[in-house]
Amino acid sequence: MKTASPNIRDIMATSTVIPVLTIQRLEHAVPLAEALVRGGLRVLEVTLRTSCALEAIRAMRAAVPAAIVGGGTLTRARDLSACAAAGAQFGVTPGLTAELIAAAAKSRFPMLPGIMTPTELIAARAAGFDACKLFPAQQAGGVGMLKALGGPFPDHVFCPTGGVTRANAVEYLALPNVLCVGGSWITPAAAMATADWTTIESLAREAAALHS
Numbered sequence: 001m002k003t004a005s006p007n008i009r010d011i012m013a014t015s016t017v018i019p020v021l022t023i024q025r026l027e028h029a030v031p032l033a034e035a036l037v038r039g040g041l042r043v044l045e046v047t048l049r050t051s052c053a054l055e056a057i058r059a060m061r062a063a064v065p066a067a068i069v070g071g072g073t074l075t076r077a078r079d080l081s082a083c084a085a086a087g088a089q090f091g092v093t094p095g096l097t098a099e100l101i102a103a104a105a106k107s108r109f110p111m112l113p114g115i116m117t118p119t120e121l122i123a124a125r126a127a128g129f130d131a132c133k134l135f136p137a138q139q140a141g142g143v144g145m146l147k148a149l150g151g152p153f154p155d156h157v158f159c160p161t162g163g164v165t166r167a168n169a170v171e172y173l174a175l176p177n178v179l180c181v182g183g184s185w186i187t188p189a190a191a192m193a194t195a196d197w198t199t200i201e202s203l204a205r206e207a208a209a210l211h212s
């Protein structure tokens with residue numbers, strides 16, 4: 001049975017860069033999403049690494065309809081259901097376990113599962129996924145790894161994430177099996193801490209203009 005969402009590729013194709021967000025303060029959620037959307041980045045991944053992450057997803061969905069908001073760092077089945085309940089439109093995992101595959105099949109939650117090796121990719125494909133996050137991309141071999149994976153798996157597409165930067169993103173985006181990249185460089189910790197939405201909007205605009 002296919003477990004992958006039919007529309008994760010559409011979500012990936014919407015934006016060349018998916019900002020990976022770690023939100024420390026709930027009141028930052030909406031102005032952050034607004035700044036990113038103003039800058040041209042609509043697909044946002046809110047990581048479940050802070051206590052306000054689920055509320056941040058909820059707030060963004062309510063106040064920023066132009067954004068496509070996903071939940072990230074999903075490692076347990078209950079993370080998927082919590083994200084879906086908060087209104088998230090897709091989920092991203094750093095890896096893929098039997099528990100997550102079963103949860104994705106049950107919920108039909110559009111998922112972008114993380115893989116790092118050919119064996120993990122074979123398992124993801126067997127579970128029905130035709131698009132994955134390569135994580136951590138740079139550490140896993142980066143552009144060379146993706147070129148190599150394109151040999152045996154030419155129909156599989158990726159969102160490399162982890163170590164992707166403004167400097168190397170274009171090289172990733174030039175690959176035929178890369179639909180988009182993910183990264184945190186658009187939301188530097190200092191800009192987040194000081195609620196510097198102008199800087200973040202400008203970094204988003206620059207990222208949105210990146211292409212191969």
Ligand code: 3PG
Binds near residue numbers: 020135161182184
């Ligand atoms: C993550 O999950 O932290 C992402 O891979 C972001 O990685 P980066 O901070 O290297 O962009």
